[in-house]
Amino acid sequence: MKIFDSIRFRFTSGVFLLIIAITALLSILSYKYEEQAIEKRVYAQLNATADLKKELVVNYINERMNDLRALAAAADLRESIESSVHRKAWPSKTGYYTHSYQHLGSFKATYPDYLSIEVTDLKGDVIISSEGDHPPVGHAHSHRKGIDQFIDTLKRGGAVITQDYLDEKERHLDFAVGVRDKEGDIHAVIISSIGLKNMLFPLFSDYTGLGYTGETLLLKQKGDDIIFINETRHPRSKGMAGAEYHTKNTLGRAAASGNEGIDESVDYRGKKIIAAYRYIPALRWGVIVKVDTEEAFEEIMRLRKRILILSLFILALMLPVVYVIMTKFINPIVSMTQKTGAVASGDYSIRVGSHRRDEIGSLQNNFDAMVEALRTSRKEIAKKQLELEDMNAALERKVAERTAELSDANVALTKAAVQVQERVEELEKFYEMAIDREIRMKEMKKEMERLRAELSKHKKDADGR
Amino acid sequence: MSKLNDVKTLSFNRFFFITVLLCLLLIAFTGCEKKQNAGISDFETHPIYKNYRFSNDEKVIEIGVPTPWASVNHIVEVMKRDEIFKEELRKAGYAVRFYPFLKGDDINYFMKKGLLEGSIIGDMPTIKAASEDVIKVMSVFNRGSVSLVSRDIYRVKDLKGKRVAYPYGSIAHYYLLRLLKEKGMSENDIRHKPMDAPSMLDAMRDGRIDAFTTFEPTATVYTKIDPTLHTIHRSFSSYAFLNIRKDYGVKHKEAVRLIIAAQVRAVMWMSESDRNLEKASAWMAEESLKIMPLPLDRYIRQLNRIVYEDIAGNIGISAAVISGDITGAGGEISREFEFLKAKGFIPEGKEWGEVVKNFDTSAAVDVIKGMKADSARISE
Numbered sequence: 001m002k003i004f005d006s007i008r009f010r011f012t013s014g015v016f017l018l019i020i021a022i023t024a025l026l027s028i029l030s031y032k033y034e035e036q037a038i039e040k041r042v043y044a045q046l047n048a049t050a051d052l053k054k055e056l057v058v059n060y061i062n063e064r065m066n067d068l069r070a071l072a073a074a075a076d077l078r079e080s081i082e083s084s085v086h087r088k089a090w091p092s093k094t095g096y097y098t099h100s101y102q103h104l105g106s107f108k109a110t111y112p113d114y115l116s117i118e119v120t121d122l123k124g125d126v127i128i129s130s131e132g133d134h135p136p137v138g139h140a141h142s143h144r145k146g147i148d149q150f151i152d153t154l155k156r157g158g159a160v161i162t163q164d165y166l167d168e169k170e171r172h173l174d175f176a177v178g179v180r181d182k183e184g185d186i187h188a189v190i191i192s193s194i195g196l197k198n199m200l201f202p203l204f205s206d207y208t209g210l211g212y213t214g215e216t217l218l219l220k221q222k223g224d225d226i227i228f229i230n231e232t233r234h235p236r237s238k239g240m241a242g243a244e245y246h247t248k249n250t251l252g253r254a255a256a257s258g259n260e261g262i263d264e265s266v267d268y269r270g271k272k273i274i275a276a277y278r279y280i281p282a283l284r285w286g287v288i289v290k291v292d293t294e295e296a297f298e299e300i301m302r303l304r305k306r307i308l309i310l311s312l313f314i315l316a317l318m319l320p321v322v323y324v325i326m327t328k329f330i331n332p333i334v335s336m337t338q339k340t341g342a343v344a345s346g347d348y349s350i351r352v353g354s355h356r357r358d359e360i361g362s363l364q365n366n367f368d369a370m371v372e373a374l375r376t377s378r379k380e381i382a383k384k385q386l387e388l389e390d391m392n393a394a395l396e397r398k399v400a401e402r403t404a405e406l407s408d409a410n411v412a413l414t415k416a417a418v419q420v421q422e423r424v425e426e427l428e429k430f431y432e433m434a435i436d437r438e439i440r441m442k443e444m445k446k447e448m449e450r451l452r453a454e455l456s457k458h459k460k461d462a463d464g465r
Numbered sequence: 466m467s468k469l470n471d472v473k474t475l476s477f478n479r480f481f482f483i484t485v486l487l488c489l490l491l492i493a494f495t496g497c498e499k500k501q502n503a504g505i506s507d508f509e510t511h512p513i514y515k516n517y518r519f520s521n522d523e524k525v526i527e528i529g530v531p532t533p534w535a536s537v538n539h540i541v542e543v544m545k546r547d548e549i550f551k552e553e554l555r556k557a558g559y560a561v562r563f564y565p566f567l568k569g570d571d572i573n574y575f576m577k578k579g580l581l582e583g584s585i586i587g588d589m590p591t592i593k594a595a596s597e598d599v600i601k602v603m604s605v606f607n608r609g610s611v612s613l614v615s616r617d618i619y620r621v622k623d624l625k626g627k628r629v630a631y632p633y634g635s636i637a638h639y640y641l642l643r644l645l646k647e648k649g650m651s652e653n654d655i656r657h658k659p660m661d662a663p664s665m666l667d668a669m670r671d672g673r674i675d676a677f678t679t680f681e682p683t684a685t686v687y688t689k690i691d692p693t694l695h696t697i698h699r700s701f702s703s704y705a706f707l708n709i710r711k712d713y714g715v716k717h718k719e720a721v722r723l724i725i726a727a728q729v730r731a732v733m734w735m736s737e738s739d740r741n742l743e744k745a746s747a748w749m750a751e752e753s754l755k756i757m758p759l760p761l762d763r764y765i766r767q768l769n770r771i772v773y774e775d776i777a778g779n780i781g782i783s784a785a786v787i788s789g790d791i792t793g794a795g796g797e798i799s800r801e802f803e804f805l806k807a808k809g810f811i812p813e814g815k816e817w818g819e820v821v822k823n824f825d826t827s828a829a830v831d832v833i834k835g836m837k838a839d840s841a842r843i844s845e
Contacts (some may be wrong), residue, residue, distance in 0.1 A: 043619040047695070060740070069738070156839030158733055176713070186839070220481075253646075258610075258701030262619055279701055281774045 007291035027311045050289040104130035113199035117192045154178045214291035221256035255286025348375035528583035529572035532565035533753035535682040536772035540750035543731035547841035550727035565756040578607045582713045595823040604829040605784040606705040611640045612684035613698040615676035621648045627675035636703045637678040658659040724834040735839035786829040815825035
């Protein structure tokens with residue numbers, strides 16, 4: 001029998017294949033489930049971080065704006081500003097000026113991110129500055145260009161933020177609100193320059209939870225380009241070294257143009273990233289919280305390896321165990337096959353002698369019983385055969401005797417037959433002669449009758465005449 | 466005599482045939498008319514709208530507003546309480562009433578019937594009404610956001626093969642298709658489930674849909690009511706416009722001017738402080754309950770956040786002005802117009818060049834130039 005035709009091979013390989021298939025299926029299902037869970041966790045974490053970072057910026061901006069509003073609403077400062085504004089000559093040495101200057105100065109000193117606080121008139125000329133006479137009071141501040149375009153909004157009590165200095169060395173935002181006089185009309189503007197380096201940027205250089213590659217970027221759209229507002233965690237590629245712009249950042253563009261979501265992309269280093277992006281309407285900025293895909297899904301790679309190793313381990317453990325178990329089941333069958341062969345060859349002394357209590361044990365016991373029954377039966381048959389042979393011999397003898405007797409009788413009979421034959425022939429001859437005589441007699445009789453008839457006729461004719 | 470009778474019979478038969486034919490035609494036309502009337506009565510017998518008693522006085526300006534809708538409803542609620550607005554209206558002999566509606570298209574119906582003088586509605590119904598020459602678009606009321614919400618999906622590209630609900634023909638519908646396109650997908654990649662916003666939460670809970678797109682605050686509030694939901698994507702790209710019925714606006718320019726000024730003041734007032742924003746949110750939540758049983762009062766913080774974001778980008782008073790950027794050919798609104806045309810809401814022959822004439826780019830500019838007061842003066 002070929003090995004491939006054997007039950008051992010077929011059964012064992014079938015069970016092996018089944019176990020491999022089940023292990024593979026379970027591994028794939030488990031991997032997919034875990035992969036999904038990891039992906040969801042990564043997305044949720046990035047989303048949560050992006051929401052948090054956005055919230056931080058929004059709250060920070062809101063707080064700074066509220067600070068400025070509170071400052072602009074402070075009665076003593078308003079009074080000082082009003083007095084200063086209405087003076088024809090610039091009041092750099094007056095008490096009002098000193099009071100306002102000190103007020104602004106102490107406010108500025110409270111927060112490390114305030115670069116300067118200045119009060120201007122509606123034309124944009126500086127009246128009071130936390131920096132004293134530097135820049136010179138009474139002159140339009142070169143940094144206040146952006147305020148001019150919002151002067152109508154400011155005059156009506158609005159608050160504005162200008163962002164003309166994001167690409168400057170000292171990146172800062174200018175917050176501005178109007179200051180009301182006693183009648184409630186806006187007659188001056190108070191402007192605070194907030195440096196981003198000391199307060200806002202540190203919030204974004206905290207990479208907690210973002211691993212070795214993750215970072216948070218603040219971005220702004222400028223024409224077709226995207227400006228990086230804060231420092232990037234990784235050095236930029238050669239082409240971008242020192243540059244503020246990156247035109248290919250599609251997620252940055254999406255975020256800075258009013259979209260929020262999560263997606264995969266390629267960052268400024270050309271690395272594949274997964275990023276959650278948010279939009280800050282007040283500043284028209286985008287926030288991107290990103291991490292390299294490789295790192296974000298490193299766990300998935302690890303999981304893949306782990307599941308592969310675990311599967312191989314399970315198979316390595318299972319296959320010998322299965323082999324042993326299969327052997328335990330198959331061996332009795334194979335042994336039975338061999339013993340059946342021996343029985344078929346006429347060896348009825350074969351016995352399995354099983355102690356098993358299962359179906360195979362029962363089969364083996366039945367086999368033994370069957371072989372025993374077969375052996376007994378064979379014995380009986382042999383005995384009967386011998387008897388038959390004896391009877392046969394006796395019969396044959398009798399037949400031979402009878403045959404001899406018959407043969408003698410036959411010879412005698414043949415002789416008698418010959419004699420009988422001779423007699424028969426003699427009789428036949430006699431008979432033929434007798435018959436011949438009889439025939440002649442009959443013919444003679446007929447002739448005689450005919451003659452009688454003719455005679456009679458002649459008599460009648462003669463009578464008639 | 467018999468011939469005459471035959472002729473009479475023939476005439477009678479012809480007369481009878483023609484009469485029957487005319488009757489059938491009449492019935493057919495009457496049937497069509499009834500069908501149309503049935504459509505009309507749908508709105509007029511609407512459980513909410515049927516209670517609205519519109520004034521015949523042309524000095525009473527009645528404006529329809531979809532509700533709930535942050536931050537449009539916020540601005541309207543502040544306008545209602547603005548003493549300056551009330552005083553100016555009184556001086557000019559006008560009164561303004563706002564009516565909450567479920568959808569912009571419903572408002573358009575009442576505008577066309579001449580029952581409403583104004584509307585504050587989204588881009589899509591505005592474009593539809595402007596295409597029919599019913600309205601003149603006077604100002605940008607706000608710029609808001611539309612969100613895509615799901616439970617198990619985190620990325621737009623994972624929407625492939627999923628059931629996504631949206632209000633058909635709305636900005637949320639347009640936004641979804643635009644988003645799919647941006648992500649390299651086509652509208653055939655998802656299973657479409659047109660649905661109105663109020664049904665979406667139940668549909669999501671019953672497993673009838675996998676994601677939905679809708680306006681704020683509904684999307685955010687739904688994610689708060691069912692915390693297993695989250696926003697996949699959000700876009701700050703929808704507009705609300707103040708529209709005035711064309712025939713009315715021509716005759717009552719002063720009233721329109723006062724409304725735009727009140728709108729600007731309301732935004733200023735809300736942007737003045739967080740406290741003001743919170744008040745506006747509370748008023749808005751209360752007003753919304755009149756039309757939709759959404760417990761917005763439990764989500765004031767979220768409402769504040771949405772409105773803060775909406776108005777923070779539009780803080781300059783010039784935000785009310787309809788600029789060329791908005792209406793320009795190839796711009797967002799013109800693309801939305803093309804979308805509506807493609808979907809059969811606007812006749813094929815209609816061109817953007819004709820429709821854009823109904824967008825008044827100077828009204829808000831003139832109002833802002835002439836405005837005296839800055840922020841709303843609120844009576845509570």
